[in-house]
Structures are given as structure tokens and as C-alpha cells.
Amino acid sequence: MLQMVVCVKQVPDTAEVRINPRTNTLVRAGVPAILNPYDAHAVEAAVQLKEKYGGQVTALSMGPPQAEEVLRRALGMGADRAILLSDRAFAGSDTLATSYILAAAIRAIDRETPVDLVFCGKQAIDGDTAQVGPGIAARLGFTQLTYVMAIDGVDLEKRQIQVQRKLEDKREVIRGRLPALLTVVKDLNELRYASLPALIRAARATITTWSKDDLDLDPASIGLKGSPTSVRRIFAPPARPGGELIPGEPRQAAAILVAKLVQTKIIADK
Amino acid sequence: MAGEPAPVSWELLGAGRQLAGALKVELAGVLLGQGVEGLANEAWAYGADRVYLVEDPVLGPYRTAPYARALVELVQRYRPEILLLGATSMGRDLSGAVATALGTGLTADCTALNIDPATRLLEQTRPAFGGNVMATILCQRHRPQMATVRPRVMPLPPRQEGRQGELVRVGIDLKEEEALATVLEVIEEKGKAVYLDRAEIVVAGGRGLGSRENLRLLEELAGVLGGTLGASRAAVEAGWLPPEYQVGQTGITVRPKVYFAIGISGAIQHLVGMQNADVIVAINKDPEAPIFKVATYGIVGDFLEVVPALTEEFRRQLAARST
Ligand SMILES: Cc1cc2nc3c(=O)[nH]c(=O)nc-3n(C[C@H](O)[C@H](O)[C@H](O)COP(=O)(O)OP(=O)(O)OC[C@H]3O[C@@H](n4cnc5c(N)ncnc54)[C@H](O)[C@@H]3O)c2cc1C
Numbered sequence: 198m199l200q201m202v203v204c205v206k207q208v209p210d211t212a213e214v215r216i217n218p219r220t221n222t223l224v225r226a227g228v229p230a231i232l233n234p235y236d237a238h239a240v241e242a243a244v245q246l247k248e249k250y251g252g253q254v255t256a257l258s259m260g261p262p263q264a265e266e267v268l269r270r271a272l273g274m275g276a277d278r279a280i281l282l283s284d285r286a287f288a289g290s291d292t293l294a295t296s297y298i299l300a301a302a303i304r305a306i307d308r309e310t311p312v313d314l315v316f317c318g319k320q321a322i323d324g325d326t327a328q329v330g331p332g333i334a335a336r337l338g339f340t341q342l343t344y345v346m347a348i349d350g351v352d353l354e355k356r357q358i359q360v361q362r363k364l365e366d367k368r369e370v371i372r373g374r375l376p377a378l379l380t381v382v383k384d385l386n387e388l389r390y391a392s393l394p395a396l397i398r399a400a401r402a403t404i405t406t407w408s409k410d411d412l413d414l415d416p417a418s419i420g421l422k423g424s425p426t427s428v429r430r431i432f433a434p435p436a437r438p439g440g441e442l443i444p445g446e447p448r449q450a451a452a453i454l455v456a457k458l459v460q461t462k463i464i465a466d467k
Numbered sequence: 468m469a470g471e472p473a474p475v476s477w478e479l480l481g482a483g484r485q486l487a488g489a490l491k492v493e494l495a496g497v498l499l500g501q502g503v504e505g506l507a508n509e510a511w512a513y514g515a516d517r518v519y520l521v522e523d524p525v526l527g528p529y530r531t532a533p534y535a536r537a538l539v540e541l542v543q544r545y546r547p548e549i550l551l552l553g554a555t556s557m558g559r560d561l562s563g564a565v566a567t568a569l570g571t572g573l574t575a576d577c578t579a580l581n582i583d584p585a586t587r588l589l590e591q592t593r594p595a596f597g598g599n600v601m602a603t604i605l606c607q608r609h610r611p612q613m614a615t616v617r618p619r620v621m622p623l624p625p626r627q628e629g630r631q632g633e634l635v636r637v638g639i640d641l642k643e644e645e646a647l648a649t650v651l652e653v654i655e656e657k658g659k660a661v662y663l664d665r666a667e668i669v670v671a672g673g674r675g676l677g678s679r680e681n682l683r684l685l686e687e688l689a690g691v692l693g694g695t696l697g698a699s700r701a702a703v704e705a706g707w708l709p710p711e712y713q714v715g716q717t718g719i720t721v722r723p724k725v726y727f728a729i730g731i732s733g734a735i736q737h738l739v740g741m742q743n744a745d746v747i748v749a750i751n752k753d754p755e756a757p758i759f760k761v762a763t764y765g766i767v768g769d770f771l772e773v774v775p776a777l778t779e780e781f782r783r784q785l786a787a788r789s790t
């Protein structure tokens with residue numbers, strides 16, 4: 198039996214987020230909100246382990262009331278229950294404060310039934326920091342296993358998990374002690390389609406909501422106040438200085454381009 | 468760092484030198500591992516005034532817990548104003564744990580670092596939202612100000628052969644039981660793409676190639692130039708090249724001397740992975756393709772004609788030069 202928690206974040210579909218160049222503010226209007234793609238693989242991994250070893254999967258999200266949607270998606274994928282952490286006081290949390298709040302919620306779950314595994318995505322596609330997972334692991338003192346691309350197995354008796362981590366040009370096989378926190382990459386598994394009964398169950402499920410008062414939190418460590426980093430300004434990525442279109446038929450254009458690159462020694466003989 | 472130093476370490480020393488200069492403070496490097504003392508020479512050569520060295524068998528293979536403990540202790544003892552790490556998978560794994568233990572701020576994946584002379588604060592600029600947005604982040608009241616820096620974004624500083632500095636050996640009481648994990652095996656994922664992030668010339672293809680067979684034309688061009696192939700996500704998803712070749716937000720960041728973007732439209736998620744190339748050459752049949760906005764040189768045309776012409780011209784002109 199494994200007691201598992203999956204942290205899922207609702208994110209804007211970043212392909213569509215733009216900066217208004219005049220006001221330097223984010224244009225989010227009309228941008229669809231989705232389940233962070235890596236987190237979908239995290240849910241799938243936990244559900245697969247439950248199928249193999251038995252246990253329970255809790256999906257956990259911090260966000261505004263609308264974040265309920267991603268929790269229902271997790272339930273449709275096979276999570277057993279969902280908890281939403283929602284409070285105005287959480288707004289503006291950076292990764293230090295976010296991991297503090299999520300870790301406090303995991304501790305509360307742990308008090309009911311001890312938690313063996315926590316799953317996070319490799320990173321969220323909006324904030325893109327990949328810092329929340331390690332932050333939670335550090336706070337809980339769990340074994341930290343990041344960039345997990347395969348789970349070889351869990352030894353419930355010895356309380357160990359063996360995984361493969363995806364590094365730049367290497368794959369690392371590593372065995373860690375439970376409880377552990379895993380951050381996962383997409384190679385870990387293929388997502389399955391949710392079954393109709395699962396979707397109906399997910400749509401009808403009640404989602405537990407916890408506010409700051411339901412958790413053991415120091416008010417100075419949450420939200421803007423609890424965040425050491427602050428965004429001073431945001432702006433559109435600078436455009437590279439405009440380039441030069443080389444006219445002419447392919448052969449002609451190729452000759453001109455090559456001459457430019459060779460004469461300036463940008464490309465020299467190898 | 469453990470074992471082979473990541474090249475980004477030396478890039479960090481270059482960036483750190485400038486910050487230390489602006490603040491008029493010293494620049495130190497940290498060496499954690501087993502049998503890594505020899506690297507201190509490299510750290511001095513790339514600009515460190517001082518090197519803190521922690522050698523311990525527990526630090527042989529990288530594991531988060533002991534590395535984090537060692538670095539946290541160093542920071543608590545020596546109290547740097549700024550702590551930089553490479554945004555490699557190891558650096559990101561470690562920095563998140565360390566910043567949390569220290570209760571300080573951490574800015575991920577920075578592409579620019581500056582000191583505000585009035586406040587002495589570190590201005591940390593980074594892409595977010597998949598590269599659609601740049602943000603400048605401050606860490607005003609907590610120390611150290613921590614940042615990870617993406618590899619290949621800061622230039623490699625010149626190596627000053629023979630430059631010496633101070634070595635500070637630090638003993639930290641680490642226990643194997645507290646490592647929480649055991650590395651069983653490390654498997655090299657070989658293939659040319661392994662070196663993509665260090666390649667001087669990248670010849671990248673996208674959906675516009677139309678088929679796997681057409682990749683041959685790019686291989687020939689890369690062959691003449693001693694370059695490495697790269698791909699957009701669309702080309703990877705089509706199965707023409709394996710995922711290790713993907714350049715961009717969810718792939719590799721490259722900083723070559725020349726990047727050829729062939730049949731690649733120039734989506735923002737692709738651009739964030741290659742826009743630091745010294746020269747970008749775009750070949751696309753659509754004159755409106757966004758890739759032309761970032762290209763140093765562009766040729767509008769069908770790559771089926773342009774690429775073989777380029778290969779032939781390079782062959783001819785390079786041969787003419789070397790005789
Ligand atoms: C432009 C911009 C830049 C920013 N830069 C920084 C910065 O450099 N440093 C910093 O500390 N903060 C930064 N922030 C704030 C940061 O985005 C938020 O703290 C955010 O709540 C968490 O960070 P992330 O999105 O990077 O998550 P990541 O750390 O990338 O997320 C990893 C995983 O953690 C879990 N997770 C993350 N958030 C939640 C959640 N709310 N609920 C459930 N699970 C979650 C998910 O499993 C996710 O896959 C920035 C914000 C903006 C708008």
C-alpha cells in the first residue's frame with residue numbers, strides 16, 4: 198500500500214501568453230487554462246503505482262477556485278481524492294512560499310496516513326522554475342529524486358524506490374529511501390484516455406478546500422510577505438537586430454551567403 | 468560540481484567576475500566532490516580569487532542531501548552576497564534544496580545578471596512563460612541572492628593560464644546514511660546530439676523538410692562544415708530525428724557560431740533555444756516566416772534547391788581558401 202500525493206498546477210497555455218508591449222503587462226485574456234503537462238504524467242505515474250502496489254492517490258493544488266478544474270482532470274485520470282488550497286493570503290507566493298504552503302498541506306495529509314511518495318512535474322510551463330518540487334522535499338526531509346524518466350520498482354518491505362533520472366547526456370539509476378519526492382519528465386509514461394465512468398465520477402466528486410486557517414502556517418511565510426523574490430518588471434523578449442534577406446535564385450543567393458560567411462571567417466575550413 | 472566540471476561553471480566565473488567587480492568584493496568558487504582538488508587551478512584560471520574545497524567520499528556520486536548540506540554550511544560560514552549555480556539538471560536539483568534550507572530567494576534560469584549601483588542589488592533577468600515573457604527579479608532582503616544561470620548564455624571568459632588564488636579546505640561532517648539514496652548505475656546516452664549544446668555549427672531542420680529522406684541534404688551540409696544536426700519539435704514529433712536533437716524550450720539550448728534553421732518557422736519555443744547563436748541563417752519558402760525576424764541572413768526559397776547549392780558553394784569556396 199502506498200500513500201501518494203500529486204501536486205498539480207493550473208497554468209495558462211503558455212504558447213498563447215503575450216506581453217502588451219505598451220504597458221508591459223501580461224495579456225492573459227482568452228488564454229485557456231490547462232493542467233501543467235508534466236503534472237499529467239505525475240498523476241499517471243501515481244495511478245500506475247497504485248494499480249501495482251495498492252494505495253491511495255491524493256491530488257493537491259494551490260490556486261484560485263478555478264483550479265478545481267485541474268483537480269477534476271486528475272480525478273478523471275484515477276486520483277482518489279482532491280484537495281484545493283485556496284486563500285487570498287496565498288496570492289503572490291514565490292517558489293519558497295509555494296513550497297512552504299504545499300509542504301504544510303502534505304504534513305496535514307501525513308498526519309491522517311503517513312505519506313510515502315510525493316509527485317511533482319519537472320517544472321510548470323508558466324513560472325518555469327523547477328524549484329517547487331525540491332523546495333517541498335527539503336522542507337519535509339524526503340529523499341529528492343528529480344527528472345524521473347522511469348520507475349523501476351518500489352520495495353515496500355525495505356521502504357525503497359528505484360528510479361531512472363534523465364540528465365543532460367546520461368541516465369542515472371538510483372535507489373532512494375521512502376518517503377521520497379519525485380519530479381517527473383514526460384518520458385515516464387504515456388497518458389491514457391479517461392474512461393467515461395471515471396469522468397462522471399470526477400465531475401461529481403466533492404473537492405475539499407483548505408484555506409490558510411486549515412493549515413499550520415506562519416502568516417509571515419506565505420503570499421507576497423513570505424516571498425523573498427519579487428518581479429520588478431516584465432517585458433517582451435528583445436528582438437534580435439533585423440537581418441538581411443539575400444535575394445536571387447537559389448544558386449546565386451547561396452554563393453553570396455557562403456562568400457559572406459567564409460570571407461568574414463565566421464566559417465573557416467574545419 | 469562532481470567529477471567532470473560542467474562547462475557552465477567557468478561561464479559562471481565570468482559572470483561572477485563582473486558582479487564582484489561592480490560590488491568591489493571577491494569572487495570565490497566552490498568545489499564539492501571527491502578527488503576534485505586539481506580543478507582549483509581551472510577555477511583560478513577562469514577568474515576565481517578563492518576556492519572553497521570540500522572533499523569527502525560521501526560527495527563522490529552526486530546526491531541531493533549531502534551536496535545541499537555541504538553548500539548550506541559553506542554559505543552559513545562564509546556568507547556570500549550572491550550565490551550562482553549552473554541551470555543544469557544537477558544545478559537545478561541542488562539550488563532548490565539549498566535555497567529552501569537557507570530560506571532565501573532563488574531565481575531560475577537567468578540569462579542576464581546586473582548590479583544596480585544605487586542599491587547594490589542583483590537584477591536577475593530570466594525568461595518565463597516558455598520564453599514569451601522576460602522578467603527581472605530582485606531578492607531584496609534575503610541573503611545570499613541566489614540564481615541559476617542557463618548554460619551557453621554567458622560567454623566563456625578567457626582562460627588565464629597560471630593564474631593562482633587561495634585554496635580554503637573545509638571539512639564538513641557528512642554521513643553516508645544521511646545521503647538517503649544510492650546511485651546504482653550511470654548510463655551514457657551516446658550519439659552526436661550529446662554535443663549539440665557545445666556544437667559550433669548547427670544545421671537544424673523542421674517540419675518543412677517534408678520527409679526523413681530529405682534530412683540527407685542537411686547531413687551533407689553539416690558534413691562539409693563539421694556541424695551537428697538539430698531539429699525543431701515538429702521534426703522530432705514526425706520521427707525524423709530522435710528527441711535529443713530537439714532545440715528549444717523543451718529541448719536543448721545552443722549557442723553555436725552559426726545556426727542554420729531550415730524549414731523551421733521560428734515559433735517562440737524554438738527561438739528561446741537558439742537565439743543566442745552568433746549568426747543565424749534561415750532558409751524558408753515563406754517570406755513572412757517569423758524566423759526571418761531573428762535571422763542574421765535569410766534566403767527565401769525551397770530548401771530542396773537552396774541547401775544543395777549551399778553545400779556545393781561551401782565545398783568550392785572552402786577548398787579555394789585552403790589552397
Ligand atoms: C514572470 C515570473 C517569473 C518568476 N520567477 C520566479 C523565480 O525566479 N523564482 C521564484 O521563486 N519564483 C518566481 N516566480 C513565482 C513562481 O512562478 C510561483 O511561485 C509559482 O507559484 C511556482 O513556481 P513555478 O510555476 O515555477 O513552478 P515549478 O517549480 O516549475 O513547478 C514544479 C512542480 O511543482 C508543482 N507545483 C508548482 N506550483 C504548484 C501549485 N500552485 N499547486 C500545486 N502544485 C504546484 C507542480 O507539480 C509543478 O509541476 C515567477 C513568477 C512570474 C510570473
Ligand SMILES: Cc1cc2nc3c(=O)[nH]c(=O)nc-3n(C[C@H](O)[C@H](O)[C@H](O)COP(=O)(O)OP(=O)(O)OC[C@H]3O[C@@H](n4cnc5c(N)ncnc54)[C@H](O)[C@@H]3O)c2cc1C
Nearest residue numbers: 673674675699700701715716717718730731732737752770
Ligand atoms: C509548451 C511547448 C513547448 C515547445 N517546445 C518546443 C521546443 O523545444 N522546440 C521546438 O522546436 N518547438 C517547440 N514547441 C513547438 C513550437 O510551438 C512549434 O510548433 C514548432 O517549433 C514548429 O516546428 P517547425 O518550425 O519545424 O514547423 P512549422 O511551424 O510547421 O514550420 C515549417 C516551416 O517550413 C517551411 N517550409 C515548408 N516547406 C518548405 C520548403 N520546401 N523549403 C523551405 N521551407 C519550407 C514553412 O514555410 C514553415 O515556415 C513547443 C510548443 C509548446 C506549446
